[in-house]
């Protein structure tokens with residue numbers, strides 16, 4: 001793996017996964033899933049899509065009906081306009097092609113400015129600053145919640161991507177200012193050892209991950225969201241089971257982020273992971289061969 005030191009200014013590093021765009025086939029199914037199962041707030045709504053809120057940001061997730069049933073784009077935050085300029089310089093020095101977002105495109109994302117580029121898997125990547133925060137519009141969960149979604153300095157959650165070229169992906173996300181590396185080694189009978197990579201850019205133990213042996217049909221394997229209350233995780237598990245939604249990985253506790261979590265199918269055939277009490281990003285690297293407990297895979301075909 002390329003661990004070459006990249007000269008950079010930490011002040012322009014990305015600070016969080018700020019927003020995500022997803023493409024879906026069934027808007028109604030997604031609306032029910034996001035609200036009644038998970039507890040997010042729907043904003044707007046047309047025949048083409050709607051947005052989802054998790055906190056006081058204008059929105060965190062943009063759901064568009066385009067039939068792709070996959071991730072459309074990932075939005076990575078930097079601190080401010082200077083940081084965005086620093087990132088533009090960094091990308092130019094590394095010969096990574098990017099475009100500057102127009103005023104219209106910034107308006108569309110409810111941010112002050114952005115750069116547009118692609119990650120090595122071809123996932124549309126936006127680096128932005130200045131999200132619109134609506135303190136006048138408190139978060140209104142789609143179903144009763146005991147607590148809230150853990151966002152703030154943790155960003156919206158984490159994503160597990162399907163990256164065909166793991167070395168290229170590692171170099172790219174390090175270039176954006178993320179840190180981390182291999183955190184698990186899994187021996188697979190008759191196959192190469194799986195060594196998933198986990199990178200962080202804030203307190204959240206990891207914000208993006210990928211690895212050899214995790215290349216699925218979709219460009220995203222899962223998105224993870226974290227509740228502040230264990231009761232919301234338990235309630236979500238009840239609702240998922242009541243609605244007969246496939247639980248792909250049972251309740252368990254990861255060794256790396258320490259979160260208690262489970263994975264279940266979404267209406268587009270990939271996974272959402274819901275968790276509680278993940279720990280802070282580590283100052284020093286370590287790796288594992290298993291989790292504390294649980295996370296048994298019950299349903300195949302979701303790339304895990």
Ligand SMILES: [Fe+2]
Nearest residue numbers: 160222224273
């Ligand atoms: Fe995860």
